[in-house]
Amino acid sequence: MTRAASPLAEDDERRARRVISAWRVDPRGRYDCPVCLAPGVGIEDCSARPLTEWYHIHCAACGLDHMLTIPLGSRPPSLD
Numbered sequence: 001m002t003r004a005a006s007p008l009a010e011d012d013e014r015r016a017r018r019v020i021s022a023w024r025v026d027p028r029g030r031y032d033c034p035v036c037l038a039p040g041v042g043i044e045d046c047s048a049r050p051l052t053e054w055y056h057i058h059c060a061a062c063g064l065d066h067m068l069t070i071p072l073g074s075r076p077p078s079l080d
Contacts, residue, residue, distance in 0.1 A: 008034070008035070008066060008068075012034050012035050013034075013068070015034035015035075016034040016057055016066070016068055017068070017070070018034075019031045019032070019034050019041060019043070019057070020043060020055050020057070020068065020070075023043045027043075031043070033059035033061060033062060033064055034057070034064075035059065035062050035064050036059060036061050036062035036064070038059060038061035038062065040059075040060070040061075041057060041058070041059045041064070042056075042057070042058045042059070042060075043055055043056070043057050044056040046067070049072070050072060051071075051072060052069055052070065052071055052072060053069070053070040053071075053072060054067055054068070054069050054070075055067070055068045055069075055070070
């Protein structure tokens with residue numbers, strides 16, 4: 001499976017982030033593709049916490065196959 005590295009258009013990425021936010025609340029829900037708006041987009045959490053969240057988002061209708069990264073804040077210094 002090839003995962004596209006090319007960036008999504010700004011509006012598509014904004015919609016993708018909203019879809020991922022909704023998916024995180026209810027992973028069993030059915031969500032629309034952020035690009036073509038077809039129902040049934042696939043999302044997989046491929047995160048490397050605590051550093052970064054990575055989501056593979058894909059759509060059979062339009063061929064979307066994208067990895068979206070959401071950087072997490074830095075870890076607080078150790079109190080030890």
